Amino acid sequence: MLPYILKRSAVAVLVALTVSLITFSMIYLSGDPAVALAGESATEQDIENIRTYYGYDRPIIVQYADWLYRAAQGDFGQSNYLRKPVSEVIFERLPTTMLLGLCALIFALTLSIPLGVLAAIRPNSLIDRVALTIAVVGQAMPSFWFALTLMLWFGVYWRLLPITGSASWSNFVMPSIALGYYITPAVMRLTRAGMMDVLATDYIRTARAKGLRPMTVLFKHALRNAIIPVVSLAAVQFGFMLGGSIVIETIFAINGLGFLAYESIQRADLPMMQAIVLVLSVFYIVLTFLADMLNAWLDPRIRVA
């Protein structure tokens, strides 16, 4: 197992570095960053001053190395707009997004795994068709439209839940559902397919031939094996969800990283944007790495080589 961990860690680090390089070079997309910062009515001298002050006159490699060095220590510079250190703002808002993501994940798993299992046990039955319908609808529905519709029904027509802000737990219900529904179809389909595959294996036949109780066969033997690929998928989908949270957070005015990203774009706060992309990417890399480790641990064929 150890060589596997080391190899995966090395890859993860390399990917993180590449992502940092890409993120860093984003500021050059709009042309000369010094010009962009200086604004429209700037003179040549103003632009030169800005260039020197921010260090844009140094070779790119040096700029990148410097930026990376500081980023590794958590220093992403100052926010252009808020006049506060970027890292301060990010870590202020990060927990909210994580909380939202976690709630959405819990909702998604609670809905999709039981449905997937039930659908696999009784293929082509009513429950199977319901599960597949939920999946099909979930994959076709724009998340923001779903969020708005939820807002209309639960927030306005029935007045059950608050529609904006992140004050209390009730604020997180609708956003979690909207965000979680985003990944429910994929997880449900994989669970269903995985379970159907596992239920047809020889070792399940052996378990039945031993006279084990149906529940034992289903959970101890079948689900235990079917869940392994679902773990990887859930991690990947969680990553997608974090990216998609920008839309949900903006709609429900939840003060998380996604909303911050949206605001930063509006305000052309470039250092903030870069930092958010980097932070979320690194988080995703760590997440998939952990998912791989969990995956390997769950499968004795990898764990006990």
Add this chain to the structure above:
Amino acid sequence: MPPTLKAERILEVANLSVDIPVPSGMLHPVQGLSFRVDRGETLAIVGESGCGKSLTSLALMDLLPSRATRRAEKLVLDGQDLTQLSERKMSDLRGNRMSMIFQEPMTSLNPSYTIGDQLIEALRRHRGVTVAEARERAVWLLEKVGITAAQGRLRQYPHQLSGGLRQRVMIAMALMCGPDLIIADEPTTALDVTIQAQILHLLADLQREFQTGLILITHDLGVVARVADRVAVMYAGQIVEQGTAMQIFQAPTHPYTQGLLDCIPIPGKTARGAHLGSIPGIVPSLVGHIKGCHFAERCRYARNLCQAGAIGLRDGATPGHRYRCTQSSAEAAAHMKLETVQ
């Protein structure tokens, strides 16, 4: 094991049939099988792929796919009628009074649990013993099936064992609850030739020791010759000949059985450089009904009578020897001599 007097006859089957609806009609892979197994006896069910022998074993355990229906006039395990049992009661018997060993040791064990875990779970489920007690028995059985360092093996995972070892584990697993009947479906087919003999001897020894009944399902006559007390030859869903191993090998009466024996070299009988026979043609489809003998299409002795109507089992030359054919045992014997001469 409670020291009661145990009955001689463990399994009695009369007119067992399996039907499966398929797109082109109704499939009858098992048709009217009748056989019995006594304590301490090995019954070999022989036939080629597709003759229905595996489905027979699944039918006995009631592990058929959901679309299949099982019918039997009589299906009695040690005095207990199996035909009307609820699924719950049936699962009480499985792994407990009757166990099964499957063909593919490589895939028949759950890769995510240790050998020990999988060995003890059936015992705990059926007898409610403690983990320690179950482990003790597991170690004892592992040693019985010839696995060394049994204590440590309990903690190993299936992928750490070879095919031969896994099959031994399967055998031990089948014996955990001290069953009256073991059904082994081609237990050696997937193993190396060198290991096959070992496993078969093991089964025979264990059976003698524990006095269980053994149904051995195989397509390999060599296997049959080694361990079987009694033999039932299956073709296209029916038993075409049954008797003791001696009767089948020395006086095969059904043309199919004769053909099968022709196909294998028999030391002492087959001349050097002689042609091994083969049976031309293919197995008939079992969808719908076949009028008359299922083997008629491929039988060189077939005549009109053979396809006129259903053919029942008739007595052969010696008592207990039965076969399903229109020719008499004298005619059959004559045919065999002819072929040997050739």
Add this chain to the structure above:
Amino acid sequence: MAVIDISPIAPALEPSMGSQMRRRIFGHAGLMIGGTVLIVIILMALLAPYISPHDPFDQVLDRKLIPPIWFDSDKATWTFPLGTDHFGRDYLSRLLWGARISLTIGIMAMLISGIIGTTIGVAAGYFGGKVDMVANFIITTRLSMPVVLVAIAVVSLIGSSLTVVIWVLGLLIWDRFAVVMRSATMQVRNLDFIASAQALGCSPVRIVLTEIMPNIANPLIVVATIEMAHAILLEAALSFLGLGVQPPEPSWGLMIAEAKGLMFFDAWLIAIPGAALFMLVLSINLLGDGLRDVTAPDGRN
């Protein structure tokens, strides 16, 4: 000689491949429904300039916020069957023209990402070794970056328009193409007929084009439908955030964004374009699923 009810030996006359396939296609409910709806939407988009009752950009404030025809209101009229928005623009016309935007983006982004992803995937699968390692690294890196975030960042820096959105999406969503084409190529790669083509001295490019591509066409088409739907949803989300197609273009996502403030009173303003997006993506998904089912009948159906 044989008196048998069912004759198993002589193979029955099999229907031809073509008619068998046609039967499978027409028998598959999802495929038919998805395909039909998609064709209808495509026709709507193509014919929009001819069948729109009004100019989708025409603002007449007098007639703003007229409800659709099924509402019980004296303002509703057949002149504007789906009502008008807050600028008095006819919703039906905007809906029809919006279809052009969604479909254009869907198809173009799918093509661009398809070319990129297939090239990477097939190269990785065919050449293996170092090429595969590099390809995997690139794919992993791309997968680590959240698409929506990167898309809006880039768009905000470059400026947004239909073309920009198409290219940004196309350059971002090729990962599934790469992954699926890689594994499909790997499966075909080791078959004997490839080895014989190589033995004949065919160049890799030729082998890929003539031997490999036809055999991986099936998963390619399925992924193409998935990514087309993906692109449409992404564009809608981008436009919703104000970073996609710019007003006054009638992008469906943009229409929802513009109506967001009014939705509490005039919910149809978001219901209609939302339903349109849903129908379009659903039909594409059904089509893709159906194609996958009929071309691989030994799947789970």
